[in-house]
Amino acid sequence: MTTRTDTFRFSEFGPPDVLRQESIELALPAAGEIQIRHLAIGVNYIDIYHRKGVFAAPLPLPSGLGVEGVGIVTALGDGVKTFSVGDRVAYVGGPPNGYSTHRNLPAARALPVPDGLDGETVAALVFKGLTVEYLIHRCAPVAKGDVVLFHAAAGGVGSIACQWLKHLGATVIGTVGSEEKARIAHANGCDHTIVYTKEDFQARVAEITDGKGVRIVYDSVGADTFAKSLDCLRPRGTLVSFGEASGPIAALNIASLGAKGSLFVTRPSIAHYTADRREYEAAASNLFGAIEAGIVKAPAISRYRLSDAVRVHEDLEARRTQGSIILIP
Structure with a gap:
């Protein structure tokens, strides 16, 4: 049985108004994938780079957007043994389809969220926190x-x-x-x-x-x-x-x-510092431990509705935002 998802996609590179909200049928997860219902979606400056096509290898169009989120597992593809329906997971990376109510995701990119951590806090912290983790612990370690x-x-x-x-x-x-x-x-x-x-x-x-x-x-x-x-x-x-x-x-x-x-x-790119599953899990463990210990706290969180994704990009590019931005489906 397929699921309907509200999602933002774009068919050309450009300013925020190239983003279009669509309601589409989401196929069942393929082998090695999970399907999740988003609780919160992180917004990052890399989303703007993707939308503008500024990378040497721009995304193939049409494309979704968004590389970070927290959600509940709703379905499992063949071969997935590490997660169960109902699990709460976070992710960084994978195909950019985060600006959606539901999505399919490679199980290798999903991370179990500790029970003591709030979902919105994790969505506000996981991409940026893993970025900081690799920058100061592994790329140019600070003493x-x-x-x-x-x-x-x-x-x-x-x-x-x-x-x-x-x-x-x-x-x-x-x-x-x-x-x-x-x-x-x-x-x-x-x-x-x-x-x-x-x-x-x-x-x-x-x-x-x-x-x-x-x-x-x-x-x-x-x-x-x-x-x-x-x-x-x-x-x-x-x-x-x-x-x-x-x-x-x-x-x-x-x-x-x-x-x-x-x-x-x-x-550096976070993709190269989280490509190995063991390194990815170790980095997440380091980050989640720092959050639980109170070493790292979420900065001011700006909450927008998913339907306001265009305005979010306008505000972010105009530097009208502070701290972390999340979308709520």
Whole structure:
């Protein structure tokens, strides 16, 4: 028996209004898949990248959207032994079809949600939390005493990162867009905030570090910050460029990395840090443990109805949002 789902899809790349809400028949889950009824759906900036087709290999069209959610298992495909109907699961990745009331999902992408965790909290945290987990624990691991710069420190990823970095014993410098966001970042553990609309963040980092620079810069902003981020690093420091919210980054002269202090630059993707099932489960265990221990708390959660997906994208691109955004079916 098939299930009807309300879902958002798009047939061309472009602005938010290319998204169209449809009601369609959802087939039974294929072998190795589960079917879930969404309780909450996470919204992430990668959804905008998918909608615009900015990746080197854009999604084939027409396409759904959304790579994160929490739901109840309603059906099992052949061969699925690790889950049962009625289980509550979260997921990150898989085919982008998160903006829907129901969806089919590879069972390999599903994670059991601990009983003590609220579903909306998990939906607000799991993608961003797993992003922070791989960034600070596995991509460029942070140790007690490290000084790091985190751009967009009051955003969904930044808010989680500041909390976790502070727990690890790092000194955290964060850039933000307003005094209000500076207060949010400070409340989440940011030691020094720089309002980039009023201050030169490179000059302030030099001042804060007595000219030594930071060991790691985590930069999801891209074009507007990349060059100065390099100049904020101490010798043999690492720039982790994991997004480009302000636009594509200009070509890099790799020889300049030597001249600037034998620097390292990496462009990681969460897909490559969660592709192995064992690593994915270990990362989720680390994150869920941090949530249960109170190390990581959900930033302010903005709730929208699923039917308001177009407005969500407009608000996100206009930087009118704070913390994490979830859609409620």
